[in-house]
Amino acid sequence: MIAKARRRKGWPQRDLAAMTGKSESWVSQVERDVIPVNSLETLRQISEVLDIPLPELLAAAPLPAQPPASVRRASASASVVRNLGPEEGDDPVRRRELLAAAAVVFASPLTSATPAEASTLAPLEELLLYGSAAVPKDGDVSPSGVAAAVKESRAHFRAARYDTLARALPGQIARARALQPAETAATAVADLYNITARLCIKLGEDGLVAITADRALNSARTGGDALTIAEAHRMVSSAWRRQGHLARATDIAVRAAQDVRAGRGTAEPARLAASTSLLATAAYTAAKMGDRQTAHALIAEAADTAKAGRAAADVRTDAGI
Numbered sequence: 001m002i003a004k005a006r007r008r009k010g011w012p013q014r015d016l017a018a019m020t021g022k023s024e025s026w027v028s029q030v031e032r033d034v035i036p037v038n039s040l041e042t043l044r045q046i047s048e049v050l051d052i053p054l055p056e057l058l059a060a061a062p063l064p065a066q067p068p069a070s071v072r073r074a075s076a077s078a079s080v081v082r083n084l085g086p087e088e089g090d091d092p093v094r095r096r097e098l099l100a101a102a103a104v105v106f107a108s109p110l111t112s113a114t115p116a117e118a119s120t121l122a123p124l125e126e127l128l129l130y131g132s133a134a135v136p137k138d139g140d141v142s143p144s145g146v147a148a149a150v151k152e153s154r155a156h157f158r159a160a161r162y163d164t165l166a167r168a169l170p171g172q173i174a175r176a177r178a179l180q181p182a183e184t185a186a187t188a189v190a191d192l193y194n195i196t197a198r199l200c201i202k203l204g205e206d207g208l209v210a211i212t213a214d215r216a217l218n219s220a221r222t223g224g225d226a227l228t229i230a231e232a233h234r235m236v237s238s239a240w241r242r243q244g245h246l247a248r249a250t251d252i253a254v255r256a257a258q259d260v261r262a263g264r265g266t267a268e269p270a271r272l273a274a275s276t277s278l279l280a281t282a283a284y285t286a287a288k289m290g291d292r293q294t295a296h297a298l299i300a301e302a303a304d305t306a307k308a309g310r311a312a313a314d315v316r317t318d319a320g321i
Helices: 002-008 014-022 024-031 039-050 054-058 076-085 092-106 115-130 143-158 162-177 182-203 205-222 226-242 246-262 268-288 291-318
Strands: none
Touching: 002 014, 002 039, 014 024, 014 143, 024 205, 092 143, 092 205, 115 162, 115 182, 115 205, 143 162, 143 182, 143 226, 182 205, 182 226, 205 226, 205 291, 226 246, 226 268, 246 291, 268 291
16 A cells, blocks of 8 residues: 555655655564564654545554463573574575565566666676676686675675665676685685675665575585675575565574584684674564564673673783784
């Protein structure tokens, strides 16, 4: 109903987002029934902006989904994992489900985009659909050159230079793929796909999020870098959450947090920082699922992990490491 009313006015999703004080991604998810609108005030605001009678909106608003019994209780991360299903990353059936869901969104990912937005994302679509991206002519295909490209891409993202980043990423990914040895290339490719997934989240392109997150995880596993694998799992968790599979998304983030914390091949402060980020992601997802107790338990565990990370960093500093 909201989508039809918006289109009748000829508005893109970002216009409705601006008028309601929400993000474009939020509008997109509401219109596709990925998330419900539980706030009466928000419904009243949408009613006024789109000229829809409030009783009609109230009648159409879906009820919040009841969280699975397995996570509808207080629990720390270990018990969350024990009671939820197997991790998506190790389940080919669930991976196919994610990509199938992504395909539905990705079949027409730019239907509400402006011509400028479509032009910005076209190179990424070409890369994801057809693998067509050339190494930049001035591209330095060496470990230091590719590392610089990854660093530059992160800088573009942090500075919100999304147009520049979207245009550059296909060439940077092609450059990383050309790197030797294969393990080094795989980790760099995964880093760039992780950045791509985060960019697509910012742009509200959920179909692209699922596809890029999946590619990031596959490349990260080939490369074997624990921190890159952890970040790829965080992107996969975000993709599942944005498809509405909240319990599964929570499970993936919690398992990944446990795995990276238990590893020994990376400095402890970095592992604990990655685990903290994953636990915070899991807590956010549990909160969106309506499971306050699990969310609070995970937030507390994230805080404890962050504290342990700071302590580990202090010990290494005091020891002159």
